[in-house]
Amino acid sequence: MRAALLTGWRAPLEIADIPDPGCPADGVVLRVLACGICRSDWHVWTGNDPVALPHVPGHEYCGVVEEVGPQVTGWKSGDRVIAPFILACGSCPDCRQGHQTICANQALPGFTRPGAFAERIAVPHADANIARLPEGMEPALAAALGCRVTTAWQALTDRAALAPGEWLAVHGGGGVGLSALLLARALGARVVVVDVVPEKLAYARQLGADAVVNAAETDAAEAVREITGGGAHVAIEALGIAATTVAAINSLRKLGRMVQIGMPAGEHLHMKLPMDAVYAGQLALYGTRGMPGWRYPSLFNLIEGGHVDLTPL
Amino acid sequence: MRAALLTGWRAPLEIADIPDPGCPADGVVLRVLACGICRSDWHVWTGNDPVALPHVPGHEYCGVVEEVGPQVTGWKSGDRVIAPFILACGSCPDCRQGHQTICANQALPGFTRPGAFAERIAVPHADANIARLPEGMEPALAAALGCRVTTAWQALTDRAALAPGEWLAVHGGGGVGLSALLLARALGARVVVVDVVPEKLAYARQLGADAVVNAAETDAAEAVREITGGGAHVAIEALGIAATTVAAINSLRKLGRMVQIGMPAGEHLHMKLPMDAVYAGQLALYGTRGMPGWRYPSLFNLIEGGHVDLTPL
Amino acid sequence: MRAALLTGWRAPLEIADIPDPGCPADGVVLRVLACGICRSDWHVWTGNDPVALPHVPGHEYCGVVEEVGPQVTGWKSGDRVIAPFILACGSCPDCRQGHQTICANQALPGFTRPGAFAERIAVPHADANIARLPEGMEPALAAALGCRVTTAWQALTDRAALAPGEWLAVHGGGGVGLSALLLARALGARVVVVDVVPEKLAYARQLGADAVVNAAETDAAEAVREITGGGAHVAIEALGIAATTVAAINSLRKLGRMVQIGMPAGEHLHMKLPMDAVYAGQLALYGTRGMPGWRYPSLFNLIEGGHVDLTPL
Amino acid sequence: MRAALLTGWRAPLEIADIPDPGCPADGVVLRVLACGICRSDWHVWTGNDPVALPHVPGHEYCGVVEEVGPQVTGWKSGDRVIAPFILACGSCPDCRQGHQTICANQALPGFTRPGAFAERIAVPHADANIARLPEGMEPALAAALGCRVTTAWQALTDRAALAPGEWLAVHGGGGVGLSALLLARALGARVVVVDVVPEKLAYARQLGADAVVNAAETDAAEAVREITGGGAHVAIEALGIAATTVAAINSLRKLGRMVQIGMPAGEHLHMKLPMDAVYAGQLALYGTRGMPGWRYPSLFNLIEGGHVDLTPL
Numbered sequence A, B, C, D: 001m002r003a004a005l006l007t008g009w010r011a012p013l014e015i016a017d018i019p020d021p022g023c024p025a026d027g028v029v030l031r032v033l034a035c036g037i038c039r040s041d042w043h044v045w046t047g048n049d050p051v052a053l054p055h056v057p058g059h060e061y062c063g064v065v066e067e068v069g070p071q072v073t074g075w076k077s078g079d080r081v082i083a084p085f086i087l088a089c090g091s092c093p094d095c096r097q098g099h100q101t102i103c104a105n106q107a108l109p110g111f112t113r114p115g116a117f118a119e120r121i122a123v124p125h126a127d128a129n130i131a132r133l134p135e136g137m138e139p140a141l142a143a144a145l146g147c148r149v150t151t152a153w154q155a156l157t158d159r160a161a162l163a164p165g166e167w168l169a170v171h172g173g174g175g176v177g178l179s180a181l182l183l184a185r186a187l188g189a190r191v192v193v194v195d196v197v198p199e200k201l202a203y204a205r206q207l208g209a210d211a212v213v214n215a216a217e218t219d220a221a222e223a224v225r226e227i228t229g230g231g232a233h234v235a236i237e238a239l240g241i242a243a244t245t246v247a248a249i250n251s252l253r254k255l256g257r258m259v260q261i262g263m264p265a266g267e268h269l270h271m272k273l274p275m276d277a278v279y280a281g282q283l284a285l286y287g288t289r290g291m292p293g294w295r296y297p298s299l300f301n302l303i304e305g306g307h308v309d310l311t312p313l
Ligand SMILES: [Zn+2]
Pocket: A088, A089, A090, A091, A092, A093, A094, A095, A100, A103, A104, A105
């Protein structure tokens, strides 16, 4: 089959003919319908997140089942499906509780195994992870959900349990931030978006943000507290940067909840945080990463119900 | 002041001059801006829910603070406010936990004390119950929230914890049923409305119902299970009738939750229910009544955020 | 192998030689170490819960892994394990969320397939259901957990979320009722046990009940409300009988929760319940059945921590 | 009346005659039965937590109601009561939701107003805060609950929602740490206590700790992960120190929860924390401070039920 190959750091991908993937006993082979791209792919491309070369990137994909492993019970040839970027094992104690994102035996196509910038992709642990695409949904839209929409969905509905009528402060107006904006609006929250780029803020406004704050021009935390009448109920940090995390914490009202969506890297692995504010404000800080595959149906039902238009992403 | 007086069961209300209400030490006197009317008023009018005559009905009201009792700390003359129909005492153990709707010492204007079909109303326990109206909100809209919208809000967001992307089945397309429809859509759920009156179903469609079921023509529970792909996650019973309650229970998927909003009366005080289905389906049934006053801000924030238009009610 | 065979309703079990079970591809074969017995076995024996004859009963067992199917990843020969009576498929959407007890494809040894009154038992879907026995735990104790302890554990900690310092009313002092008593005490609750047999009540006292009520001599619901200062926070119905269910509901304080553990049968499939009390008291009624296998570790940790002595059961 | 007066930093308290306190309109005057003492008193004494001199310390007290303000509805002369150290206003939106510990108008006897090292104390906002002592409970024991037991109770049962069968790691074996140990055991958890003082660890063992770790001799986080089979479900930081907080975070399993009970001070107001671990492990960090007065009954019910003996504290 034809695939896009990474053969050296920061080198252009090469289109090459490589062998078709074999079908895992507990997995499926998909004919790829669409594959998205995100910042994580860039980390692979630069070698920051090192992989074995040559490598097929691509972790945001959907496709049609072409082959089915003998242990798979839930899928058959012809099914249109999507998979989360974390392919959990499905049988460890964590998976059995529904906590697939912390599975110790997870497979990561596009990172630790060949991804979806190819005609076909092998997806192990199919029963544990993949989900059926709604009938009318375009593959391009499904792939565009990528890891950003699913991660935001998990952060808002599982980790922070954002409630309708609450205020959300989104710190960082990139892909995951705008995903959080759109989803939060769809579930009845009010949203203020913080960034330093005027164009991003204008776009956030256009997508329905109740308010925007330019952190280059004002104290973002104070501005959010002012707009929300005392502080946001929930804040999202979408960059993985210490200063933004501090601002997110300080933008909360008492008993507020902050979710760290941005992956800390480099000098930001460890962050100096205002624990006096966490203590006195009785705040909650949550880490989050990925989304279990079983949560796709609720997200698809939201989309099919016409609650959110994700095409702007 | 002038007030509308009920002087006999099913008699037309008389407009009369009665003394202005005194101000409770822990309460306020409001100049009434608007007062709604609902089925509970009808029960008072017919004598089904007997009150001492002559009586001033009216439990769905908003107004402007005119007098403030000496113990009140949170309100001052001129404030535009609304109150839930249950005025909790504010100091019993239940009230202190935020469970004002089960307060054993609750006051009920329009039922156990003079209501708001009058120029002025005395509202005891002001600090414990009343809420500020958002600046731009019309009094008529606020009063129209009445007990139906607040009861639906409590049922969906507190009792059933309806989640975005879930299916809600509303059994009974009257005022509280349509309130549940509009609120559920605003928080990202999909909604099927069940009734026996085609006009009500058509109106529900117009207000955004994903589907409607005519219970006079089909097995409602089966139809809901079909539409929702196995059963609703949450069902609302809005009539207080045994047959509807049974249908609501049977319309659920396994682990589904049903909320009894309709007040059981007469022969429906006790209902014969399919406990085999409750057991085998591991269902949950919840009773609900009213809404604590402290939950108005989340409802108002939903409205101010443009998530729901309640003018059709 | 030798097994105990049911060959006719209410006939004595026959010890017979039958072929060893084959090993399921996704399962294991266990050498049975111990097998408990409960009221459900009695329903099988009488033919009330009809099975295909001849039949090997036994659904409360533990054993040592002797054979391992090729698809199994988590278990190896020699492991000492236990299984819940519901063997969920492990790959349907419900299983993936951790809701194994509502799996539509569940296998039921001792009911729909050969049970554990035998030297060996085949256990399908091993990765999805079985759990490791703690090292020091006697097989006889593990088997004695049976379905009663696990069901009570799920009812109290998952369905009712019984909190430390709350009052639990157990209606029915049989095996599952006493299990609920012991577990509730272990998690810091106070417990009142209701029954009509003085010996059972005396035994409940001995096992740590804070109070007991003889329902043959007094109005049980009223007595519980008196003892608990207004009503129990949580009630368990352990018999599947309408009158007991009504008493359980009426023994609750406002916002109280009732769990139906007893399986409704015969005339009790449908029960006439005080929905006025459910409505006005804002009660919650929960159905429950079984326990997902992944919850064994928390139960074992409770036992290993010395919090509860289950040998009296 | 006679009272113990602080007249200078680090000076011995002087016994003096001062005027009896007046009774607040919404409060009571108590005759003090017992008053505890804790580290917070020491901060007052040294001037680290500066108060206006002369000052009557004492924030951990119980007493008998002697005078009742005209606005108080729930208490009468002769009642034996206890109060949390935070006296919330009772009428702000936070108080109305049951979130008295974040009340913006809180009164703090022993800090911002005269405390209980005196024959009498005035307790404002009585209806909103005080709780009845169980009949048999010794005043000395009640006062000894102090802020440490109530704070630990709130941290474990509200913030972390510690479940029976889970592992708790207590980092810091002082008063609040040992309170957490005793309470956690009473609710069915297993507990490992970490400290650097062998005597404290030995005492923790004696009080029922499942395991202890000497952080001076070993990597505490690693030891906890080893003992608990992968990490604690919940960790408590009881010192307010960065290094301990880091160890608490690193002692958690994935999806684990850490509660910051220790008040950060001085150089520890801001702490450098491993946000990579928070992100990758999907951890939760909670701040906590105090306990709402309405939670006393559950704590007292635990004690009256014989679940915990707090006399060792
Ligand atoms: Zn796994």
